[in-house]
Amino acid sequence: MGNASRFQFIKSQHVPSLTVLHAAMEDFSYDRHAHEEYAFGVTLSGRQDFFSGGQFHKSPPGNVILFNPEEVHDGQPGGEHTLDYLMMYVDPEQVAPLFADALGRDTNAGFRLPGTLIQDSQLRGAILELARLVTANAGSCIDQENALYKVMERTVQLGGAFHSEQSATRPDALMGLAKEYIHAHLDRDISLDEISQAAHLSKYHFLRLFRQHYGITPHQYVINCRINAARTALTKGVSLSEVALRYGFADLSHFNRRFKRIYGMTPHQYQRDISR
Structure with missing residues (x-):
């Protein structure tokens, strides 16, 4: 940019x-x-x-x-x-x-x-x-x-x-299980096998269904969820280094690149903006 x-x-x-x-x-x-x-x-x-x-x-x-x-x-x-x-x-x-x-x-x-x-x-x-x-x-x-x-x-x-929860389809319910598992384990390294098992699907069936359902891969979704969780932590004033470590980014440079692709600015710039 x-x-x-x-x-x-x-x-x-x-x-x-x-x-x-x-x-x-x-x-x-x-x-x-x-x-x-x-x-x-x-x-x-x-x-x-x-x-x-x-x-x-x-x-x-x-x-x-x-x-x-x-x-x-x-x-x-x-x-x-x-x-x-x-x-x-x-x-x-x-x-x-x-x-x-x-x-x-x-x-x-x-x-x-x-x-x-x-x-x-x-x-x-x-x-x-x-x-x-x-x-x-x-x-x-x-x-x-x-x-x-x-x-x-x-x-x-x-x-x-x-919308009624009763109207959800079986794929909706299975994808919901996967999302719940991802959100519950954002602070650790999770595998595709673990997520697909949480959804009660084979790995490759899960991959196809997830991408069809959401338009992104499970890997992209996990990164997205970590960035959103990081943004919430930044809003609360948690330091950049602590946020990067908590949500599995290799270093601040990696965190900066990922954050910028979704929010248009670095984590530091975002934290500066919302603290004004």
Whole structure:
């Protein structure tokens, strides 16, 4: 990545787990990855090209981009102009009650966003207003909470809904077992044999099914989960060397390279941004 691409993370001073990314990209592309949060974004200028949900998308200025938790995607500038965009990340547990309230129901089921690319001026305006409050550190706690609720409310109005665990297919359940095993053992060196056994599948059947299901290999998923866990630790102020050692990176250089491919900046730069 050269100097032409710029990334800035801003953590809300009022709403726990809410973080805004403002990125301007000319010469950078993200590796395929997934976040554990919901993501709400707006393409400001240029064109945003990315893979998600088994297909490729092109987002011109004004479009809203939505990612559910653990939805695999990548991203890069499209066309000849600099890509400028905002993306907000928020923990599912933080917003589950807001989604439930907007739907007028009490449920613990997971909420699914209504699509990937949406053209809706009301949702776009709500996202941009919340991003403005966070990046400018403006308004009170209740102002930012109200702005977040407006984003959730409009998302529900556009067709988002809760999904039932009972509707999960057998492959969903088996992949869920594999993911649970990975998350429970991020701090040690785990093998493909161990993960496939946790999913009750042969190694090669598991490999095919996992890639078909998520669009990335189990190895890519493990690295992705370690980077996400590292990001959480960095947010809490844990030192870079301790984070790198805890999550199995050979050294800081290795940690830097992997982190940068998903977040556009080094771990040090990220920790500096969110501590401001």
